[in-house]
Amino acid sequence: MKVEQISIFIENKSGRLAEVTHVLGTAGVNIRALSLADTSDFGILRLIVDKTDQAKSALKAGGFTVSKTEVVAVEVPDRPLGLYGILEVLDRGKVNVEYMYAFVERCGGNAVIIFRFDNPEEAIRVLTANGVGVLAGERVYSM
């Protein structure tokens, strides 16, 4: 039920983000979701792409530092309090969220949000036990 995400170290200087997207594009990789965390010096770009391994090797060959992490794609009802309902479930289940970001596409009537948990297995157990939809990797890569 987990989704593979790649993270890239990016120095905070002009053109680097463009370079990443160029490398991915020429490798025939399409970006599905992204988030950028930054400080004044550097940023961490996190991506869900359609072809994770291809993306990783293309970026490495392009001289970037890349790591692969597992995240969870959660279906969130697209209405007021929709996200609250999910976070409340996680809170009650004592699951800690490291970070999260939204997916570009919707899945049926739901928004999709990517969560990074320190304990993804436990998070998935809590979510599914409470009837929250968790999307499989294959599903997400091809959305």
Place this chain on the structure above:
Amino acid sequence: MEKAISTMRFYEEQMRIWDPLNECMGREELAMLQFTRLRDTLNRAYRNVPCYQNKFRSLGLVPEDIKGLSDLPLIPFTTKEDLRLNYPYGMFAVPLREVVRIHSSSGTTGKPTVVGYTRHDLNTWSELVARFMTAAGVTEDDIVHIAFGYGLFTGAFGLHYGAERIGASVIPMSSGNTDKQLMIMQDYRSTAVVCTPSYAMTMADRMEKLGIDPASLALKVGLFGAEPWSEEMRREIEQRLGIIATDNYGLSEVMGPGIAGECLHRCGMHIFEDHFIAEIIDPETGEVLPSGATGELVLTSITKEAFPMLRYRTRDITRLDYTPCACGRTHVRMKKTMGRSDDMLIIKGVNVFPTQIEEVLFQVEGCEPHYQLVIEREGTMDTLEVQVEVNEAIFFDEMKKQRAFVDLLEKRLFSALGVGARVKLVEPSSMPRHEGKAKRVIDRRHL
């Protein structure tokens, strides 16, 4: 039992001494030899090199005033500036027809300095290199892979002739083209490698990338020199290349490699005192410091014919240890150089050497040595920025972990240096890779 015997034999073989008569000479006898040779050198230098003659005359000094080794401090220093002013052949003490080889220093700033060797000098040089190579465990059975650049630089030729003197098989690989270096190392079964420590790390990086297991190579020892490096870096090289890493010392102005080298006890480099007299001075005042003090190494060559050096200021910071070494050699040992007095950074009034920073970086798991120091002045305050290239081992997907890593480095640097440094993580390959000496410092304060 059989294993114990073979291990014993291994150590006995490794602990060989190339020239026991001279390397293990009693200290009193050595002092007598040094003085005799110093007197000869002084006379020759005074007679044949106008620069020395002028220096002596301006002090109202003649060679006869030097009546013992204790009078050594009376002799004026020779500096790189003297060599520049006498470029190219002004410091030669023999006519050019007697010079059979010409080398020069790396000449990173301005004109290089030209040095010459007579046939006898080349012979001495080979002998001295053979001494430290033997001390590091190299024998006639070894295949010595020389990855120093051949050319005007003394490193490659010095090691080359020394290894041949021992009877080892020499691969004159020269520097550069790391993939080919590794291929030859694999195919020719090189057992000893000669290069700068930073190039050894570059090779280790490349091996990792190509998936070459160090255990699949025949390498057993590395002879590294030409730049200062830390004990941490030694451990890293030993681990990643699966070898014993040894240090040796030399500078082209005085001879090239072969002035000093480590024995397998690795507790300092034996300075071959039957050919060089070593002193430690305060780099600021020029005053000779007592035994055991840290300061600038000053060397006097006492056997060189073509290019004698009287009290040459090496700019290298080290200290001397006269306590007896377990290997049996009686020659004084110099500690690994901490850096150069002209490389020593004074940041907010605190002396900082690049090697100190390197040590801190190496203590962090997975941290590679690709780093650079940038010093700037904001108003009247100096700032030190340590740029560290990120790699997979020190890249964290979570921002708080990445920040914590930077904080950890900054904290450790502060406690090691006594002055604050800002750590900046940069992308891999941001810094130029070096096949020779690494340039670690960018000082923008004087621009």
